[in-house]
Structures are given as C-alpha cells and as structure tokens.
Amino acid sequence: MLTARTRRARHAPSDDVAEPGATAPGAVEESPRLRSRRSPMLIVAGLLCAVLGALGGAFAWTQASRAQSVLVMTRDVARGEQLRSGDVGVVSISVAEGVSTLPASELDGLIGEHARVDLPAGSLPGRGSVGALPLTPGTSRVGLRLPAGRMPTSPMPAGTRISVVEVAEKSETQAAANASRSADAETPRSTDAVVVRAPVRAEDRTSWLLDVEVSADQAARLADLASRDRVAVIVRGP
Known part of the structure; x- marks a missing residue:
C-alpha cells in the first residue's frame, strides 16, 4: 500500500507548473500594442x-509656353546715339500684355538706328x-x-543746351585781339542751340562731330560759319 501511494505522489501535478495565463518568474510582461493615429x-x-507643387508646375509651364525672344540692351546707349553691333542682344522671356518690345528677328535692322x-x-x-530722330517744328539740324579747344571736354549728351559762338577768321585774329583791349569791344555773336546727339570723334582723331538743333532762321548762317571753321561751343546753364 505504501508503494502505491508513493507512485501516485510522484505522478502528482507539480506545484511549479504555471497555470494558464500566469507569468513565468523573470519573464518581461509585454505591454499591449496601441494603434498609431495619424x-x-x-x-x-x-x-x-x-x-502648391501642382500650382508651381502649372505656373512654370505657362511661363515657358508664353516666353518670347525679344531684343534687350547689352550696353548703355544715350539718347541720340547710334546703335552699333554689340549694343543689342536677344533674350527669351515672358512679356506681360501691354509691354512694347521688339522681336529678335529685327536685330539686324536695328543696327545703325538712333536711340530716341x-x-x-x-x-x-x-x-x-x-528710329530716326524727330525734328522739332520750326527748327533745323546743323x-x-x-x-x-573749340568745345568743352565735359560730356554733352543729347538735350544739352549750348551756344554756338561765331569765331573771327584767322586773318582777323590779331585785329580782334586789339579790339578786345578797347573798352567798347563787341561781344562775339552767338546762336542758341540744343545738342541732338553727343559729340563723336572724327576720323582724323583731332576733331569732333556734333549735331545741333537751332532755329530755322539761324541754320543757314550757322552752316556757313561751320564750313569755314568759324564756330566754337559753350554750354549754357539751366
């Protein structure tokens, strides 16, 4: 009898067997996973x-589709000056409505024209x-x-107000010098004018060419004096 009980005791369930749902000693209990929220x-x-990306792409496509090849100034050109090769280039941009531009196809025809x-x-x-420089009514261009030594060395851009002074002939220089010493010497005659384009150096590199606008009734006399090298220029104040 004692042997049978002992065998049954050996086969009895051990107290160390974990029950369902129980945590084993030393094991880390897992926390429940929470569902992430966006x-x-x-x-x-x-x-x-x-x-915004879609709008930016649409804007870039619109700008590219509306781009035009137009002329752009690559150098400063003052009013009255003649445009030369290298003064104008071509650029491709989107031009707003109402902005006056010149197409790139007119580049060759623009060279030699004057800046207004x-x-x-x-x-x-x-x-x-x-284009061609306009002429003020009632005036002539000389x-x-x-x-x-017959004109100032300072810049004289288009629009500068000047006076063209009549200079005595070389044969009269000495007589004029003697007359200037007298108290009643006369003031040289002058004609008011406006510079049409800035002076440019002549081919001889010793003189300057200057286009001026004067009153129509003074143009013939001034042209005659200029042909005989009897003019000088002074700049008038405002």
Whole structure:
C-alpha cells in the first residue's frame, strides 16, 4: 500500500507548473500594442504641399509656353546715339500684355538706328524708342566739326543746351585781339542751340562731330560759319 501511494505522489501535478495565463518568474510582461493615429495636421500639410507643387508646375509651364525672344540692351546707349553691333542682344522671356518690345528677328535692322530715349543696359527697347530722330517744328539740324579747344571736354549728351559762338577768321585774329583791349569791344555773336546727339570723334582723331538743333532762321548762317571753321561751343546753364 505504501508503494502505491508513493507512485501516485510522484505522478502528482507539480506545484511549479504555471497555470494558464500566469507569468513565468523573470519573464518581461509585454505591454499591449496601441494603434498609431495619424495627425490631422500632417495630413493637411501633405495635401497643401501637393497642391502648391501642382500650382508651381502649372505656373512654370505657362511661363515657358508664353516666353518670347525679344531684343534687350547689352550696353548703355544715350539718347541720340547710334546703335552699333554689340549694343543689342536677344533674350527669351515672358512679356506681360501691354509691354512694347521688339522681336529678335529685327536685330539686324536695328543696327545703325538712333536711340530716341536713353536706353540703359538690361532694358527692352520698344517701337518708339529707336528710329530716326524727330525734328522739332520750326527748327533745323546743323552739323558742326569742332577742332580741339573749340568745345568743352565735359560730356554733352543729347538735350544739352549750348551756344554756338561765331569765331573771327584767322586773318582777323590779331585785329580782334586789339579790339578786345578797347573798352567798347563787341561781344562775339552767338546762336542758341540744343545738342541732338553727343559729340563723336572724327576720323582724323583731332576733331569732333556734333549735331545741333537751332532755329530755322539761324541754320543757314550757322552752316556757313561751320564750313569755314568759324564756330566754337559753350554750354549754357539751366
């Protein structure tokens, strides 16, 4: 009898067997997994970035499709000056409605024309900014050739108010010098004028060419004096 009980005791369930649902000694208890939530702000930000990207792409495509090849000034050209090769280039840009420009196809025909207004580098010349220089009603245009010492060395851009002074002939220089010493010496005769284009150096490199606008009734006399090298120029104040 004792042997049978002992065997049954040996086969009895052990107290160390873990019950279902119980945690074994030393084991780390796993925390329950929480379902992640997406932030509404992140969703809105993502949608906003997508919309802005689409709008930016549409704007870039629109700008590229509306781009035109137009003329642009690459150098400063003052009013009255003649345009030369290298003064004008070509640029491809999107031009707003109402902005006057010249197409790139007119580049060759523009060389040799005169600037009617000041054209700084980077500006877009329009239809009315380049062409033949207009003549003010009641005036005439006269060309002068002035040797060194007959005009100021300071810049005289188009629009400068000047006076063209009548100079005595070489044979009369000594007589004029003697007359100037007298108290009743007469003031040299002069004609008011306006510079049409800035002076340019002549081919001889010793004189300057200057176009001026004068009253029509003074043009013939001034042209005659200029042909005989009897003119000098002074700049008038405002």
